[in-house]
Amino acid sequence: MPDSISLQILPTGTMHSDLTWLLLDPTQVMASRAQKDKPAAWVGVPTHCVFIDHPDGKLLWDSGVPRDWETRWAPTGLHDYFPVDEVTEDMWLDSRLKQLGYEPxxxxxxxxxxxxxDxxxxxxxxNDASHTKVVCSKDEYDGAFGFEGYNFGAHVKKDYGGLTFDTVEGDTEILPGVTLLQTPGHTWGTMSLQVDLPDSGTxxxxxxxxxxxxxYGPPSVGAGIVYDSRKWFASVEKIRSIAEKTNATVVFGHDEEQIKQLKTTPASYT
Ligand SMILES: [Zn+2]
Structure with missing residues (x-):
């Protein structure tokens, strides 16, 4: 493991949505016959990217929400369900890159x-950054380029259609100590990121x-938006198994309480 990796979590704006999209937990979310007027739980859905400065390269994990989300997402109908309504100028990814001192x-x-x-x-x-290797999983690529039209649910071709991808299959150590884990189920080819840090651990x-x-649980409670439920549960258990073996800190995709407990940019994990 190299001894000089540093990692920053970059908050990139918060959506809000009905909790039912995120969590299939009847006791918390759904109304019983005695609660027909139970209001929907409207919760924060923070987004983040991760920047890794590694001796062998600079890696960015995910790219946040677009500035023009309202118009870009309107054709999907989902802009009313996931408004990006808690974001400041410094949080958009293009601003974050400038804060780090980098061009795409x-x-x-x-x-x-x-x-x-998101x-x-x-x-x-x-789109025109010829130096950068843009990576996603092969299964995600095949699904995301395998439909006609503007969007398929929350897949919007305008976001990724102009990119040239390198695809990966199976778990892939992309840099020493930085591994892409295949954790499908949410979509065709959702991946997770494992980073083994010298001081902060995994x-x-x-x-x-x-x-x-x-x-995550345990026990794992199902998520609202899932492409394949059986693969989704298997992926949760895969993450749990790796996390237990490595004593890892598991950072969830959109957890409004957890993100407050984590160090975010400009602070770093090393
Ligand atoms: Zn998603």
Whole structure:
């Protein structure tokens, strides 16, 4: 393991949504016959990217939400369900890059956990960045380019259609101590990111393989938006197994309580 990796968590704006999208937990979310007027739980859905400065390259994990989310997402109908309504100018990914002192083309690897619009939202900054290797899983690529039209749910081609991808299959150590884990189920090919840090130990960024701590459990509670439920549960247990072996810190994709407990940019994990 190299001794000089540093990792920063970059908050990139918070959506809000009905908790039912995120969590299939009847006791918390759904109304019983005695609660027909129970209001929906409207919760914060923070987004983040991860920047890794590694001796062998600079890696960015995910690309946040787009500045033009309201118009870009309108054709999907989902802009009313996931408004990006808690964000400041300094949080958009293009602002974050400037704070770090980089242009898109300075990044060696842009790895997209999956191609949903709240993870690939500013990936089009890399449309002409010929130096950067843009990486997603083969299964995600095949699904995301395998439909006609503007969008398929939260997959919006405008986000990623202009990129040239390098795809990976199976778990892949992309840099020494930095491993892409195949954790499908949320989408065709959602990946998680394992980073083994010299001081902070192992961190696993689950993206939407696990939205929130309730989904992790144990016991694991199902998530709302899932492409394949059996693969989703298997991926949660895969993450748990790796986390137990490595004593990892597991960072969930959209957990409004957990993100407050973590160090975020400009602080770093080393
Ligand atoms: Zn997603």
């Amino acid at each position: 083309n300075d990044i060696d690897y842009l790895v997209l956990s999956h191609l949903h619009f 993870h690939a939202g500013q990936a089009d900054l890399w 961190m696993i960024f689950t993206s939407d393989a696990i939205y929130r701590s309730e989904s």
